[in-house]
Amino acid sequence: MTHPWFQASAAPRVLAHRGLVPPDAEGVAENTLAAFAAAHAAGATYVESDCHLTADGEVILFHDDDLVRVAGDPRRVADVGLRELQAIMGTRGGLLTLAEALDSFPTLRFNLDVKVEAAAAPVGRAVAAHAERVLLTSFSDERRRVALRSAADGGGSPATSGGTRTIARVLGAVASRSERLARRALAGVDALQVPERHRGVRIVTRRLLDAAHRSGVEVHVWTVNDAGDMRRLLEMGVDGLVTDRADTALDVLSGRA
Template identity: 40%
Template sequence: MSAARHPYLDHPAPLPFAHRGGASAGIENTLTAFRRAVELGYRYLETDVHLTSDGVLVAFHDETLDRVTDAAGAIAELPWSVVRQARVAGREPVARFEELLEAFPQARWNVDVKAEPTVRPLVEAVRRAGAWDRVCVGSFSEARVARAQRLAGRRLATSLGTRGVAGLRLLSYGGPVAERLLGAAVRRSAVCVQVPERSSGIRVVDRVFIGAAHRRGLQVHVWTVNDERRMNALLDLGVDGIMTDDLETLRAVLAARGAWV
């Protein structure tokens, strides 16, 4: 199934993604943050998932509660009865991923799988909700993406992992090694490549890279862009989506270009 045919991408590009629901608001990955994003007109929401010690899938970026909540400890070592008492920014509860699927039935979710134990519970949550058209799974780990594909099949949209991104970058310059790095198993359900503009000082996103992705039916989504000038520059290059913490700025940029839908 090509990127153009997958229902996850049934929205005119460029796609605006609310990164963690708009992390600049200070209440990232919470029901309140995502509700605010939806009220601003965002249809694409980005989040991360971790699993509690008793198997509850939560929308949370860090491995521990320490940075953004009034509690502490590794989520994987704590039961849901403890995690649910934590408050993001001292006031917002940690959200279960299935709760988000239920609360925003029209939203598209970009989900970063943060740890191996979350893969099967995530696929099962998507299955229970019948949300195959609404979820795209990605991870820095190629193995996690591949496992999600094996469990769900091509009905699940995915983005390329780090090996696939490296292969695509090399492929943009040509060569058989790049084809092997991309890997047929990874390509089968990939609908997009999601990358930073630069990595370790090396430019990732340019016209050559975007062209290589588009020739293979992959959209290019860039994270995390909060600067108006960079947003415009990337859109001028032809990227298909931008993830941002600054929801108002990205909306204004797209509106000024006649591209806010």
């Protein structure tokens, strides 16, 4: 049975990568209240975001380990409390805790990347009551599994996308043309979220798509911002585009671009 996360709309899906920051939105940072509101206003159903833990134990939506790129502050996110982070981000679009995001955007589906080990269990607890509209992922399969177990302890069962080791196992199975190994590698995941290429090596191929689809697993490609690339990947049969330009991707899907 398909997880409810996937039932909000038919594939192919547009996943608004860290929300949407329009080109004319001066001063607005990614992963903020303003960015998610813009994605929602553009018509996005799915948003991708990242989870870190503050010094006082709050799960926030933030990508980087530190504040250098976003705020010019050298401190690590884990060393700063929630109130101070809210003040820093107040003029940059508005910081969101995970709980605030889930409550503020009840119609959005969230694709959440657990960035640090300390955040894994708290993320699972936070999404347990919203599991039908959450997909949990991480580059670390262990972090992902900790978050899933924590959600299950709270009575929730989010969807999930495989981490780096899972993806490596799937790619190995596809390269060996072993459907049995591919099915084994894909067991327990609902999606694979991958770049089209990694270090010059093509990841997204028709063989990968066919293997995933035979196991009922979707393939989402990140981060795709060019309309021509979007059309080409959709023609290949990918199930989702993770993009900074959710507005453009939605226009491509509708035939307006």
